[in-house]
Amino acid sequence: MFELSKDHEDFRQVVREFAQEQVAPHIAEWDRDHHFPSHLVPQMGELGLFGLVVPQEYGGAGLDEGGFTYLCLAIEELGRVDQSVGITLSAGVGLGINPILTYGSDEQKQQFLPDLVAGKTLAGFGLTEPDAGSDAGATRTRATLADGHWTINGAKAFITNSGTDRTSVVTVTARTGERENGRPEISAIMVPAGTPGFTVEPAYDKLGWNSSDTHGLTFSGCAVPQENLLGERGQGYRQFLKTLDDGRVAISALAVGLAQACLEASTEYAKTRTAFGRPIGVNQGVSFKVADLAVMVDAARLLTYKAAWLKDELEVGRRSVAEVKQAAAIAKVYSTEAAVTATRLATQIFGGNGFMEEYPVARFYRDAKILEIGEGTSEVQRMLIARGLGL
Amino acid sequence: MNIVVCVKYVPDAQGDRTFKDDNTTDREGVDGLLSELDEYAVEAALKLKESGEGEVTVVTVGPEAAADAVKKSLQMGADKGVHVCDDAIHGSDAAATSLLLAEAIKKSGEYDLVLAGLASTDGTMSVVPAMLAERLGLPQVTQVSTLEVEGGTVKGRRDSDVASDTIEASLPALVSVTDQINEPRYPSFKGIMAAKKKPVETWSLADLGVDAERVGLAGSWTKVTSFAKRPPREKGEIVTDEGDGGTKLAEYLAAQKFV
Ligand SMILES: Cc1cc2nc3c(=O)[nH]c(=O)nc-3n(C[C@H](O)[C@H](O)[C@H](O)COP(=O)(O)OP(=O)(O)OC[C@H]3O[C@@H](n4cnc5c(N)ncnc54)[C@H](O)[C@@H]3O)c2cc1C
Numbered sequence: 187m188f189e190l191s192k193d194h195e196d197f198r199q200v201v202r203e204f205a206q207e208q209v210a211p212h213i214a215e216w217d218r219d220h221h222f223p224s225h226l227v228p229q230m231g232e233l234g235l236f237g238l239v240v241p242q243e244y245g246g247a248g249l250d251e252g253g254f255t256y257l258c259l260a261i262e263e264l265g266r267v268d269q270s271v272g273i274t275l276s277a278g279v280g281l282g283i284n285p286i287l288t289y290g291s292d293e294q295k296q297q298f299l300p301d302l303v304a305g306k307t308l309a310g311f312g313l314t315e316p317d318a319g320s321d322a323g324a325t326r327t328r329a330t331l332a333d334g335h336w337t338i339n340g341a342k343a344f345i346t347n348s349g350t351d352r353t354s355v356v357t358v359t360a361r362t363g364e365r366e367n368g369r370p371e372i373s374a375i376m377v378p379a380g381t382p383g384f385t386v387e388p389a390y391d392k393l394g395w396n397s398s399d400t401h402g403l404t405f406s407g408c409a410v411p412q413e414n415l416l417g418e419r420g421q422g423y424r425q426f427l428k429t430l431d432d433g434r435v436a437i438s439a440l441a442v443g444l445a446q447a448c449l450e451a452s453t454e455y456a457k458t459r460t461a462f463g464r465p466i467g468v469n470q471g472v473s474f475k476v477a478d479l480a481v482m483v484d485a486a487r488l489l490t491y492k493a494a495w496l497k498d499e500l501e502v503g504r505r506s507v508a509e510v511k512q513a514a515a516i517a518k519v520y521s522t523e524a525a526v527t528a529t530r531l532a533t534q535i536f537g538g539n540g541f542m543e544e545y546p547v548a549r550f551y552r553d554a555k556i557l558e559i560g561e562g563t564s565e566v567q568r569m570l571i572a573r574g575l576g577l
Numbered sequence: 578m579n580i581v582v583c584v585k586y587v588p589d590a591q592g593d594r595t596f597k598d599d600n601t602t603d604r605e606g607v608d609g610l611l612s613e614l615d616e617y618a619v620e621a622a623l624k625l626k627e628s629g630e631g632e633v634t635v636v637t638v639g640p641e642a643a644a645d646a647v648k649k650s651l652q653m654g655a656d657k658g659v660h661v662c663d664d665a666i667h668g669s670d671a672a673a674t675s676l677l678l679a680e681a682i683k684k685s686g687e688y689d690l691v692l693a694g695l696a697s698t699d700g701t702m703s704v705v706p707a708m709l710a711e712r713l714g715l716p717q718v719t720q721v722s723t724l725e726v727e728g729g730t731v732k733g734r735r736d737s738d739v740a741s742d743t744i745e746a747s748l749p750a751l752v753s754v755t756d757q758i759n760e761p762r763y764p765s766f767k768g769i770m771a772a773k774k775k776p777v778e779t780w781s782l783a784d785l786g787v788d789a790e791r792v793g794l795a796g797s798w799t800k801v802t803s804f805a806k807r808p809p810r811e812k813g814e815i816v817t818d819e820g821d822g823g824t825k826l827a828e829y830l831a832a833q834k835f836v
Contacts, residue, residue: 193770196648196652204763232763234765234766235766237766238766247767256766
């Protein structure tokens with residue numbers, strides 16, 4: 187019950203090898219240069235990472251069940267080496283592929299999914315706006331329908347994978363009218379890259395995730411065919427909230443990878459670094475920190491894979507949405523906060539070296555913070571958990 | 578075209594190397610894997626298969642854990658596996674191993690091409706392919722960095738310090754390939770799942786009809802009599818530049834006969 191299967195471990199091994207050989211040797215340079223390693227995307231496609239939850243007809247793995255757990259393993263293993271590469275996969279599937287797979291028409295799926303699964307292209311999802319984040323319902327971007335076209339005006343903020351050289355489409359939420367109760371009607375619309383009136387703003391200057399692609403997007407008089415509506419009109423917000431549960435577990439897996447990397451690096455350093463003539467790890471001041479890291483890694487991993495398993499069970503109708511929601515929020519808030527603590531402890535164990543970019547823990551420290559913010563802040567997770575408890 | 582690839586399960590080169598009392602490599606309790614140099618041979622076979630018809634069989638000789646080397650090859654895309662496994666094999670040298678490989682390959686069916694890597698990453702002797710070719714009565718094209726099959730011939734280029742030779746042989750033939758020939762693929766998720774359904778035969782000495790006396794420590798012609806840790810690197814010599822650094826460097830290099 188507390189062990190992943192041999193298949194899971196075989197798969198983990200391959201992703202680990204890939205991350206160690208293709209990412210680790212170059213990541214410090216990419217991070218320093220704020221370079222998005224686009225060439226890795228088709229390689230990850232060949233490994234099958236973008237298709238783990240996708241049916242065979244679109245080039246995916248076509249598993250009857252259990253695909254999401256495999257995806258979390260891949261995200262964890264990439265995240266263990268680098269968070270930017272991990273989020274590229276996580277967002278590529280969770281925000282790019284998932285909404286199209288879940289709500290797309292046959293034509294939309296045929297048009298976009300095969301290339302997305304192969305890693306030839308990437309897609310993004312734009313919900314957040316400069317003035318609508320946690321309160322995503324406050325979306326101001328508008329889309330009006332006339333002559334068979336949606337014309338979009340507005341702006342989106344912090345959209346992952348939206349401006350890479352292989353981004354094919356960004357799905358955005360927009361107000362498409364008003365409901366009878368006066369609340370805005372929000373729909374999701376697919377905007378292909380390069381559509382006139384759709385501007386990808388220059389990349390943000392971020393604290394971390396330097397090798398992940400994040401842009402603000404501007405829409406001014408951007409017109410796309412009526413058929414680009416994704417799913418049902420007026421369901422945009424609801425649809426998005428549904429895909430967020432998966433995203434939260436995926437971010438949780440990314441956090442597990444980060445905490446695991448901190449544990450490994452700290453254990454090694456505590457054994458080899460000497461001060462006062464002895465390895466620093468003989469001091470409880472250091473070894474207890476490493477012990478705490480081990481506890482956090484284990485707890486975060488168990489919560490994450492429980493949530494992933496529940497999600498896989500939900501897919502085949504054996505669990506309820508409410509259970510998955512609660513487990514996802516619990517895993518996300520715990521794992522991401524543990525990861526932030528883990529990077530703080532690891533840099534402390536590394537002393538001055540921990541503050542140097544020469545050591546990966548420095549990058550880990552910068553990369554960790556966003557985990558508590560993206561795909562719903564820690565506060566939002568606690569709101570959801572409390573709500574789940576009837577509060 | 579039927580291709581047989583010889584692969585070896587070796588201790589992870591990242592780990593500490595230890596030896597047993599009988600001077601053989603300690604393979605227990607050490608993480609092992611498919612010898613990285615053999616991945617190039619598997620990849621070469623898969624490329625040939627993908628450019629035409631054919632089937633790829635991987636053969637390994639080794640302890641129980643060596644099944645992992647077969648599995649990894651199947652995950653990469655090989656079609657079936659053969660694992661020669663018998664307690665009596667322990668300690669077999671290169672010649673004895675080549676005998677086992679030859680018998681296993683003969684038993685596995687018709688073949689057009691036998692592929693092998695440059696060397697195993699543990700023993701690094703590079704002699705098994707040549708011995709195997711001799712036992713199978715095949716022409717041998719060893720250590721090539723390119724490989725083409727056309728009609729009934731195989732062609733490859735062997736690069737050395739002074740020249741590159743292009744070597745051709747008629748099929749069936751044995752070819753060993755270097756790490757310059759290709760970039761081995763990672764197993765894909767689908768490959769991992771598909772490998773579970775691929776057939777793997779496990780053969781004992783009896784299955785191969787090989788007498789236990791011809792293999793193992795006793796049946797081997799060579800024997801490791803002792804081993805020693807490589808001595809630690811000697812301290813380098815620092816040439817301090819007092820205006821004559823260049824001359825001193827040149828003198829040092831000349832004294833060491835580097836120039
Ligand atoms: C690198 C990066 C990548 C991202 N990628 C994407 C993407 O691909 N697509 C996308 O749509 N978005 C993306 N986001 C946006 C991200 O999801 C939001 O930043 C996040 O949801 C928080 O929204 P906000 O920034 O508007 O913060 P705010 O909502 O303004 O929150 C500010 C603070 O107030 C707190 N707060 C707000 N409301 C409450 C409340 N009711 N109770 C208690 N506390 C509250 C928050 O928890 C937070 O601490 C990304 C962000 C970053 C930084």
